[in-house]
Amino acid sequence: MGNTMLEAAQHQWHPIASSEELEYRHTFHGQLLGREFAVWRADDGNVNVWENRCLHRGVRLSIGINDGTELTCQYHGWRYANRTAGCTYIPAHPADSPARTICNRTYPAVERYGLVWSGEAPQGDPPGVALLDGTDVLSLRPIPVNADLETVHRQLTAYVFQPNEGLDGAKAAVSVETSGDLSIGLSSVSGDCKTQAVFFLQPVDSDRTVIRGVLAGMPAHKAQLDVLHHHNERLSALRERCEAEASQLPQPEKLQPVIQPVSEELAGMPEQSTSGRNADLRVKIARKWSTAEGIAGFELVSIDGQLPTFQPGAHIDVHLPNGLVRQYSVTNGPGETQSYKIGVKREPDSAGGSQCLHDDVREGDVLAISEPRNNFPLRRDAVKTLLIAGGIGVTPILSMAQALYHTGLDFELHYFAQDDSHLAFPDILETLGDSLHTHLGLDPEETEQCLEGLLADYQPAMHLYVCGPGPMLETTRHTADRLGWPDQAVHFEYFKNTHEIDDSTSFEIALSRSVMTLQVPAGTTIMDVLRDNGVSVPSSCEQGACGTCVATVLEGEPDHQDVYLSETEKKRGDRIMTCVSRSKSARLVLDI
Amino acid sequence: MTGCTDPTILNLWFAIGAEQETTPCIVSDTVLLEEDLSFTLDRVGQPLVWRRDARWPAGSVIDTSDVSVTLPVKQAYGYIWTCLGQPSADIFPIEEYDEPDRRNLNAASIGVNVSGPRAIENFLDMGHFPYVHTDILGVQPHTEVKEYDVEISESRDEIVATRCRFFQPMASTASTGGADVEYVYRVPHPYCSVLYKSSGQNPQRMDVIALFLQPVNQERVRAHMLLSMLDEANDERVMRRFQQTIFGQDKPILENQYPKKLPLDPRAETPIRADKSAVAYRRWLSSKGVTYGVIPAAN
Known part of the structure; x- marks a missing residue:
């Protein structure tokens, strides 16, 4: 492939997989112009096309594990989130939240005509193909050919096939309808039968090309297999012709993809971030709803691009129209990267924060928020994790519970609330199965008794996470301490500091x-x-x-x-x- | 043939085969640093190594006195070592090898499609135990790599990592249950590493496992493994099989690393605290000016 052509190809869209190749929770090994991709579909349908190497030690992510929400590297278990490709967990350091923006390189992905389209730096939208628009399509088995693009292109212009309805009919007349650098549209006519097909060429490397054929119109179910066999035979023969021809040519040099270096910040050992309170992100309120008595849910979506990766326990600063800044925990489960969902309780003695969100802020409004920050990170190396939430303190705990549930780690969530109507985010609670235990309408004394029971049986490598109102948090911490929980196994997050600050010293x-x-x-x-x-x-x-x-x-x-x-x-x-x-x-x- | 032009590497001793697996006066072939070599032992068990010669094909019986031009040789730790350049006087010491109550054996020689330095880093790495050696050297959720110390020993010019601890469900053939196992790692040679690991049977002393890499070319090695164990209970077959299982688990991971050569530019990959020893190793290779099997950092 000539340099100019290669240059052009880097800015074009190419099919790199068929939609069918992205099977449920599979990770597909894609290739284009000498570069490898890890391609995987999350359970929410999103297709991820990533550089095929873990940023840590260069292991191919195409051998990684797709759990439907995150991709886990096989070597050290680093987890990368759906969409953002941001690292959410490094098992070697379970107490840390990955402080740095460890993020894999991503490539765009669009599904069209039963194919997944991507590219190094494609411009505009993937090409529309008039032959295939507005009709059902059948994608053929991809045919890899050990030959360069030009050779395969030339051979394909002479490809002969029978129309779907006339596989056994008289030899069809095949004509070229469209021809571009990377695709050929053919039409096959035999008697009354006519089938149109487009063959896309995927340049895998300078000496290797994949033919991805798509037929316009879906043959009757019974005939499908015959049609597929027909093309498989003809294309396999074409492959042999291509390879015979290519073997006569000088061996082209392999393409050398440029792997971007990691950022300066990632090259050394982590430093603390130095920015003050920031409000780098602009989000729109996509949804505001009442999730429980006195608690409003807000779903925040980015107005320009992808939201940054969050980890369980993370919070964002929300800058309110009235000038106040408030912290809210992200309640999302793993891989839910299209939006942040937060819960806001109306505080009767509100200084104007929760009141403003409840009364003044509406769906469609734009707010400034900070990137998610995680000072309440979840260890995932516990033999059992106890999550204890009181009231609105459930929000960070929900994110943790979903992460633990999803990875199959042993945990219990104990949720203390006034009554059923005060249980926030019932849609999430529903997904947690038997791990959820609610404790309703307990007075402080009963709460303490209940906590005694829950915390009675401490074992090494158990961890406790608690978030809730100050008094309940204090009780939990004291009870845990009394029952032999070591300090480092008890993790907590206060909503606010209710202690009076003595600032009289100098x-x-x-x-x-x-x-x-x-x-x-x-x-x-x-x-x-x-x-x-x-x-x-x-x-x-x-x-x-x-x-x-x-x-x-x-x-x-x-x-x-x-x-x-x-x-x-x-x-x-x-x-x-x-x-x-x-x-x-x-x-x-x-x-x- | 391009061959190796890295003087640091050319002047090193490399293990090329186990003495025990070499039949005297029968020619064996191998490749070191892209050079075709042949070797054997003479009648009294002395090794000799020469550049491959059509007169003495692999498997043929040879009168060793016919071979007039030979390469430098040494016998150490059960292996035959040779050097393609100007060798140093000695191979690095492993004092424990000579202790009378140890069982020394070559566990395996396994081909791996990866550079030597990538394989050394894997050998130094504890974080992968629960993921790659699941239920043997590590088990989830016990994934933490605790703080440890790394230094470059001035007296010996080698990297030493100490105070390494990792939770293991079954650390060796002699273990019965899970425990924090203590390790010490040494890298005394760019292509060799020695690990010491608390022994199940004798808590005061340590088992020794050494890895001697024979670079076939920049992206392919033969990995020779030496065991020097305090295990009295298990027979050699069991001990070998254990190590071969471990190595067999590492091999597909190593062969899926890209690039295969170890990148020395700090911006090529992302280290964490657990990678302290690997960071030290990469710097040490850079400071020696090693270019073979690595992608040197652009200055």
Whole structure:
């Protein structure tokens, strides 16, 4: 293939698979212009066309496992999400959420005429073929030929076949109806019978081409097999002619696809993100509905392109029309990447956040949100996981439950709520089967008793995740502690920090990497001082609940005022939430 | 033939066959660094290696005194080693091999369509145990690779990874149940690695498994495996079969890595903390200027 032709081919659409080849939960090995693809259909119907190598160690993803929502690499079990190809889980580090944007290269995919179309950088839409539009089509078995594109093209213009209804009839007259670089439309007429067919040429490499034939019109069911046999025979003979001809030609050089290097950020060991509260994404409210008493569901879709990958436990910042910023957990299950679904409870003492979403924001409105951030990551190396949710605290837990359910890991979800009408997202709950246990209408004392029972039997490698109102969370943590759960097995997320913040102290902070020494006066937070001095700090809730603004403490004794760190982590004193916590020592050295 | 022009690699010793599997005075053929070689043992068990010669085809009986031009040879760890360049005096040490109560055996020599450095990285890697060696060296959900230490030993110019621990349901033929197994890894040679693993039978000491790769070309190796075990219970067949099962599980993964040569550019692939030893290995190869079997980083 000449250079100009190759160049042109890189900007064209090509068939790389037939729809039938993408069987249920199969991963198909596609090839085009020397490049390999992992092609797989998710259970929601979406066709994924990805670079055929895991970003980690280069193993082909076409040998990966398609579980209907994510593709898992065979080598180290890295999971990549439907649509985004973003990594959602790295089993070697179960406690971490993949902090970096580890994302495989994706290619466009369109299904048309029973074929899956893709390309390196195709322009516009896949080609329309008048012969095939507005009619049923039958796609033939793909015929791989060890010959270059031109040879196969030339042979195909002389391809002779019988019309569907006249397979045994007199020798048909075949004429070329259309001819392009990459396809040939033929028409076969014998007596009264006529069949039109289009043969697409898929240039797999410089010396290999796949013929993908599509017949216009579907033959009667009984005749289908005969028609397929007919073409199989004729095309196999054509293949032999092509290969004989190509063997006389000099062997062309194989195409060398360019594999894009991973981003600078992914090349080294992970660094913390440094952006502040961001609102990079614009989303439209595709749906707003009442999912339970006092709880509104919102489905947010991107207005320009694909939403970033989320992981179970992740939250987004929602920037409201009235200027407030609120955090909401993504409730989605694995692979649900077309939208984010969040649940918002109307708070009676709302400062205007939940009220605004309930009363003022409507379907069709556009909101600014942050990328999903995960400070409540789900380990998947537990022998059993207990999920405990109270009220609206169920939202991050729902995402976790679906991930665990989908991968067949042992878990129980205990959902505490006032009554049936307060159970949010019943459509999701329904899918969790026997793993769901609801506890309705319990007063605080009964709740505590119930928790005692649930937490009674701690075993090594069990993990507990809890999210709910402050008092219930405290009770769960204390009960777990009393019943022998180690601190590192208990994971929690508070909605907000209800502790009163004491900001009366003043102290000095030294930034070891930035080589700066700054004063934090009473009434000002570490975060404010950092930002005033041009040091950017990532943040989200800014009240010591979400964990986004964490910094490493190298020296000094932090005065923890957050609800994010566990007791053990607080005692260790090597991390601090810069939005609310302060210093007990006169000086604090931070790794910033 | 392009052949190997990498001086670092040309001057290394490579294992090319097990002594036990070589019949004295019968010619065996092999390929090292794209060079066709023949080898055998003489009547007293001394090895000799020469560039292939039509006079002495594989399988023929030979009078070893007829072969006048031979390559450097050594016998070490049950294998015949040779070198196509200017060899160093010694092959790297494995002290445990000489301990009297150990059972030393060559477990297998298996062809794999991948570069040597990719195979070394696989040997150093623990994260794949639950996925590739399911129910043997690892089992889900126990997938965590705990923090470990890696350093380049100054005295020996080799990579050493210590404090490596991984949960294993059945770490060797001598194990009966699951436990955290401790490993130490050494990479004393760009194409060889030695692992030490806590022994099921004697907690104070460690079993040794060594991998000696023979590069046939840049994208194909023969992997020779040495076992030096404290296992007294199992017969050699069982121990061999165990290692061959493990290796048989790695082979299809290794053969599906793209590219087959190991890319040394940090931006070619995405490391995580668990890959510390692989990161050190790639840097070590870069610092030695190795070009054979790798894609050197563009400077």
